Amino acid sequence: MNRRRTALSTATALAAALALAGCSSGGDAPELSVSGAFMPQPVMDDMAAGFLTVKNDGDTADKLTSVTSDIAGEVQIHETKDQKMRQVASFDVPANGSLDLERGGNHMMFLKLKKKPRQGDTVTVELHFEKAGSVKAELPVKEPTHNPDKQ
Amino acid sequence: MRKKHALAVAALAATAALTLSSCGGDKADSGTTPVTDVSTAPADKAATVLDRPFEKPDLVLTDTRGKKYDLRERTKGKPTLIYFGYTNCPDVCPLTMSNIAIAYKKLPQADRDKLQVVFVTTDPERDTPKALGTWLKGAGDPAFTGLTGDFPTIQAGARQIGIGIDPPKKEKDGTVVSMHGAQVVAFSPKTDAGYVLYSEDTTADDYTKDLPALIEGDNP
Numbered sequence: 001m002n003r004r005r006t007a008l009s010t011a012t013a014l015a016a017a018l019a020l021a022g023c024s025s026g027g028d029a030p031e032l033s034v035s036g037a038f039m040p041q042p043v044m045d046d047m048a049a050g051f052l053t054v055k056n057d058g059d060t061a062d063k064l065t066s067v068t069s070d071i072a073g074e075v076q077i078h079e080t081k082d083q084k085m086r087q088v089a090s091f092d093v094p095a096n097g098s099l100d101l102e103r104g105g106n107h108m109m110f111l112k113l114k115k116k117p118r119q120g121d122t123v124t125v126e127l128h129f130e131k132a133g134s135v136k137a138e139l140p141v142k143e144p145t146h147n148p149d150k151q
Numbered sequence: 152m153r154k155k156h157a158l159a160v161a162a163l164a165a166t167a168a169l170t171l172s173s174c175g176g177d178k179a180d181s182g183t184t185p186v187t188d189v190s191t192a193p194a195d196k197a198a199t200v201l202d203r204p205f206e207k208p209d210l211v212l213t214d215t216r217g218k219k220y221d222l223r224e225r226t227k228g229k230p231t232l233i234y235f236g237y238t239n240c241p242d243v244c245p246l247t248m249s250n251i252a253i254a255y256k257k258l259p260q261a262d263r264d265k266l267q268v269v270f271v272t273t274d275p276e277r278d279t280p281k282a283l284g285t286w287l288k289g290a291g292d293p294a295f296t297g298l299t300g301d302f303p304t305i306q307a308g309a310r311q312i313g314i315g316i317d318p319p320k321k322e323k324d325g326t327v328v329s330m331h332g333a334q335v336v337a338f339s340p341k342t343d344a345g346y347v348l349y350s351e352d353t354t355a356d357d358y359t360k361d362l363p364a365l366i367e368g369d370n371p
Binding site for chain 1: 324
């Protein structure tokens with residue numbers, strides 16, 4: 001019984017903490033929102049890329065430190081520089097700014113896909129931030145050439 | 152008892168998650184409209200016509216059927232697009248090949264027969280003829296040519312048309328960092344010279360617009 005109460009109160013505390021982190025506006029927490037998310041239908045059976053924008057309306061910068069998804073054994077975050085992509089430990093989400101993952105640039109790379117996403121599917125990811133915690137995002141799977149900046 | 156408490160915890164956690172995400176605001180519209188404003192003005196033209204065209208590189212490599220492929224001999228007098236990339240590339244390489252493929256499929260059959268689209272790997276160790284063939288079918292079109300060989304030969308060929316590529320490099324964590332060429336190079340059927348460059352920002356529409364001129368060897 002004791003154990004149960006502890007678990008419950010932990011959960012309640014967690015809920016409170018999360019609610020706080022999510023809602024405090026104008027304080028010193030990052031205020032993150034995700035938009036423009038998509039995954040181009042991949043060519044390979046085991047590898048895909050994902051793109052989105054994280055907007056930060058808060059006065060505090062944050063960092064995207066990792067991404068997880070139930071469709072992939074691993075999701076890496078990559079920067080593209082001089083036609084090379086390289087895994088990075090984190091991406092900055094500047095205060096009152098945004099982190100843009102876009103085609104030809106920084107992106108999420110999904111590895112060890114459990115199932116090949118097809119156009120029309122939706123892929124769910126969890127973005128893990130240093131300060132804001134985890135934020136879920138849904139990536140609609142688009143045609144292989146989808147590139148919102150070009151449309 | 153145990154089950155019940157697990158459920159209660161899960162419910163609370165879910166509430167917490169919902170509370171958090173509802174405060175995020177407009178994330179429901181993900182995928183449809185990007186919030187980012189594109190501040191850079193789009194260039195008028197995708198194509199860069201070179202004042203001093205490149206001679207076609209003297210490349211003899213292996214195609215996706217494992218056969219010897221002499222680029223100069225096989226593409227002589229034919230409009231040709233050449234791109235250097237690798238298959239373990241989730242973004243730019245398939246995007247480039249797919250954009251070309253969309254434009255290619257819109258061409259009349261007679262033009263499709265003329266146009267040669269050649270993809271040369273920058274990662275020959277991983278891109279075997281078979282792997283290349285499978286990838287090209289998905290990323291581009293079964294009619295496209297995929298070439299592999301030894302890296303120094305590929306690098307030298309790329310350099311002849313102004314495309315710098317470094318060999319794939321193994322990082323400490325075991326991942327391989329490869330690179331793709333910066334441009335697609337179009338060769339004229341009239342002169343066999345590489346006279347037009349396309350950056351990775353070129354869209355399927357751009358290619359659709361330009362291919363008919365390129366097939367005639369005209370400036371797009």
